[in-house]
């Protein structure tokens with residue numbers, strides 16, 4: 001059914017009523033820590049009954065991936081319905097029922113490049129949170145210059161034997177399967193890469209955590225030693241995995257860019273006013289901070305308008321394919337700026353490391369984590385290169 005044939009006002013009120021009935025109050029709080037979101041997977045456990053109830057209610061309706069077709073575990077929402085679903089979720093501050101690289105990255109790539117069998121099999125698993133996926137793109141020496149990757153899949157007839165190393169594989173030690181870029185032809189840099197899916201429990205796969213500046217360790221080195229991958233676990237054509245990889249990166253960049261808008265909590269100004277107080281006329285005490293905040297608010301509004309337009313274009317399969325790079329650059333720089341302002345307003349109290357709550361809402365770990373936003377999924381410098389070359393048509397980038 002098309003959007004013009006649907007009574008969208010009725011749809012909105014149905015969604016509102018459903019959310020009212022099914023989204024527990026505990027699931028309408030801002031996400032504070034890693035276990036406030038459910039990531040699914042073979043070894044997953046729920047933090048509490050509310051998280052479980054919310055997840056299960058959404059799975060039953062296809063709402064974990066509302067805009068995917070029903071045959072693949074979604075609710076088959078049109079773009080307009082999906083927008084209303086997201087608006088109504090945001091209105092009550094509902095947490096996503098399931099967070100997953102499968103939803104944000106692999107799913108869109110499978111919808112575009114997967115065979116029917118792959119779509120039915122993998123997308124339904126993703127929608128039900130059964131398999132947790134990680135991303136095997138980067139290698140030591142192949143980050144920004146990803147096409148130089150060396151992990152090699154040797155053709156053995158009905159399977160490949162994969163050898164090599166990946167790095168920065170987020171949550172590899174917790175994930176069940178990996179979507180992985182593997183060189184299957186050494187002669188052609190671009191047309192020599194294939195996009196493979198395989199189980200992390202396959203003999204020969206091992207992971208080693210890397211400790212980060214924030215003190216956490218969700219990132220891994222991942223090693224492949226004679227890993228056997230069946231031939232039907234390739235997505236897209238042999239040696240044309242770069243097309244799949246680029247498409248997926250567009251969705252990854254769009255997803256990462258979202259951080260610039262904030263976390264749905266009270267506005268940044270209101271948050272900072274609570275910390276540093278206001279003058280007699282109700283304005284923020286510190287004029288410098290006031291000016292920086294005003295600039296942030298203007299930039300955030302512009303970003304929000306741009307993001308909404310780009311997302312609509314993407315869902316309608318229109319618009320310039322390089323635009324997610326603009327969103328990624330603007331969104332992640334904005335997110336860093338937002339957290340700099342939060343830290344600045346907290347003063348020396350904000351540096352308190354152990355407590356995430358007593359330092360006026362400033363969170364040093366979260367602040368440090370934002371530094372990685374403009375590196376992961378492609379660095380800001382590389383985004384600027386793409387924008388200048390593919391959008392502005394400038395020479396030599």
Ligand SMILES: Cc1cc2nc3c(=O)[nH]c(=O)nc-3n(C[C@H](O)[C@H](O)[C@H](O)COP(=O)(O)OP(=O)(O)OC[C@H]3O[C@@H](n4cnc5c(N)ncnc54)[C@H](O)[C@@H]3O)c2cc1C
Pocket residue numbers: 134135136137138139141142143144145167168169170171219372373375376377378379380381382385
């Ligand atoms: C938090 C986090 C999570 C990540 N998760 C994953 C994951 O799950 N899976 C995965 O595969 N990867 C992951 N990555 C890796 C990420 O994709 C790479 O870090 C990123 O692509 C940059 O590559 P690099 O680290 O090798 O840096 P390099 O490519 O070595 O770049 C180093 C510096 O040089 C600059 N530079 C490089 N080339 C150019 C150029 N042509 N012009 C201008 N400047 C340039 C870069 O901007 C950067 O500042 C993650 C990274 C982070 C930080």
